Amino acid sequence: MVLGRTFQEELKQKKISAEEAAKLVKSGDWLEYSHFVMVPKALDAALARRKDELRNVVVRGVCMQATPQVALVEPKFEHFIYCSGFYSSYERKIGDRCQSFVTNYSRNPLDFRRGNATPLRLAFIATTPMDKHGYFNFGTSCSHTQAVCDIADIVVVETNSTAPVCLGGEQNGLPISKVDYVVEGDNEPIPVFPQDIPATDVEKKIAELIVAQIEDRSCIQLGIGGLANYVGKVLAQSDLKDLGMHSEMMCDAFIDLYESGKLTGKYKEFGKYKMTYTFAMGSRRLYDFLHYNQECATFPVDVTNDPRRIGLNDKVVSINNALMVDLYAQVASEMIDFRHISGPGGQLDFVLGAYYSKGGKSFLCLPSTRVLEDGRQISRIVPFIPQGMTITDSRTVVDYVVTEYGLAHMAGKTNWQRAENLIQIAHPNFQDELIQAAQKQGIWTKTNKIG
Numbered sequence: 001m002v003l004g005r006t007f008q009e010e011l012k013q014k015k016i017s018a019e020e021a022a023k024l025v026k027s028g029d030w031l032e033y034s035h036f037v038m039v040p041k042a043l044d045a046a047l048a049r050r051k052d053e054l055r056n057v058v059v060r061g062v063c064m065q066a067t068p069q070v071a072l073v074e075p076k077f078e079h080f081i082y083c084s085g086f087y088s089s090y091e092r093k094i095g096d097r098c099q100s101f102v103t104n105y106s107r108n109p110l111d112f113r114r115g116n117a118t119p120l121r122l123a124f125i126a127t128t129p130m131d132k133h134g135y136f137n138f139g140t141s142c143s144h145t146q147a148v149c150d151i152a153d154i155v156v157v158e159t160n161s162t163a164p165v166c167l168g169g170e171q172n173g174l175p176i177s178k179v180d181y182v183v184e185g186d187n188e189p190i191p192v193f194p195q196d197i198p199a200t201d202v203e204k205k206i207a208e209l210i211v212a213q214i215e216d217r218s219c220i221q222l223g224i225g226g227l228a229n230y231v232g233k234v235l236a237q238s239d240l241k242d243l244g245m246h247s248e249m250m251c252d253a254f255i256d257l258y259e260s261g262k263l264t265g266k267y268k269e270f271g272k273y274k275m276t277y278t279f280a281m282g283s284r285r286l287y288d289f290l291h292y293n294q295e296c297a298t299f300p301v302d303v304t305n306d307p308r309r310i311g312l313n314d315k316v317v318s319i320n321n322a323l324m325v326d327l328y329a330q331v332a333s334e335m336i337d338f339r340h341i342s343g344p345g346g347q348l349d350f351v352l353g354a355y356y357s358k359g360g361k362s363f364l365c366l367p368s369t370r371v372l373e374d375g376r377q378i379s380r381i382v383p384f385i386p387q388g389m390t391i392t393d394s395r396t397v398v399d400y401v402v403t404e405y406g407l408a409h410m411a412g413k414t415n416w417q418r419a420e421n422l423i424q425i426a427h428p429n430f431q432d433e434l435i436q437a438a439q440k441q442g443i444w445t446k447t448n449k450i451g
Helices: 007-014 018-022 041-048 089-093 105-113 145-151 201-211 226-236 252-259 284-290 347-356 415-424 428-440
Strands: 030-033 057-061 080-084 098-100 122-127 135-137 154-159 173-175 181-184 219-222 244-246 275-277 296-298 316-321 324-326 361-365 369-371 377-379 400-403 406-409
Touching: 007 181, 018 041, 018 181, 041 122, 041 154, 105 145, 122 145, 122 173, 201 226, 201 361, 201 400, 201 406, 219 226, 219 252, 219 347, 226 252, 226 316, 252 284, 316 347, 347 361, 377 428, 406 415, 415 428
Parallel strands: 030 057, 030 122, 057 080, 080 098, 122 154, 154 181, 219 244, 219 316, 244 275, 275 296, 316 361, 361 400
Antiparallel strands: 135 173, 369 377, 400 406
């Protein structure tokens, strides 16, 4: 606050319209939107309307839960180039109009602050309205928002009164002294992430296999989707007690655990008694639960996803999805046929964090097969990761791989042991050809038991 000026006076001076904010953008600029459900919709729409006045403007986002208008109006990358660090369903639907910037999620703050990423001229950030202390809270997306604001030349916030105030932690908001302009948004309800996605029979089987491996006092990390939700439900109905939560994403499944009395955080070392996370996506129930909730603590992603911090907690259980795994235990979770499905996110961080944790376990989960557009069924366990896919998790760090047919333990195993363990959890229709492939690759010996 400027000496002699109240927060409200400073706010009044800094208020502008979305159209005025969009006029701050120049051709050739790089700018960043806030992430996940904290979508700066008014600013995005106003910028999209300036398409014909601008060229080569690069806009970055992460897993946006609304279709970026700057991508919709630009089919040829002449005016706007939209990039995402982790594809949402909205970003996948716009296909080639969305480009990927590849980074491990937890490295974003360091990459920005160390100058590894292209400098940002503007940040368009959705926040809660200013509080009586002159602060704008980042809502459900602590993420690397502070780092974005630290390096941007101009910071514009778009307020939304429907976003919850999410307590930290650290770096979960900005004082008005560090905000250049304020746009009052339309207060359209922040997007909800569907929670009514039923778990498939395959996901239910995978969840049951994993839950059988979880002990009292375990510290849980869950990913996105039907599997995560079902794991939460099974845990909530189990006899387990004194579980903790340290997760990249806060989702509705953790509310179920909390309300069942299973989630206490009593035995955590980092964030004791707290539900620790860096972003939240879920139902309105989740957002209402988070609002000013002292039981929860949001941190920037380089804190929550730091494997060294994750590993401070005992019995970390990390549960994430994968797309494909080969017989060497290389795991691909991002691409199919050169097409981005998601991104690296924090999967590797939690695989490593669980390894550093005393009694920790990480589970990479996938159905044993997938069906192609022509109706053919193929195995997700393959001899070797094919062209058109990238490796998310190195074979040297993978712990457990899980399909509906069982768990395959990879840690400490030889190549031929890995091949055998993985073939045992492959779909029976593909086991013979996988054995033949393993023989050709020299990773099948006479001591192998199957085949």
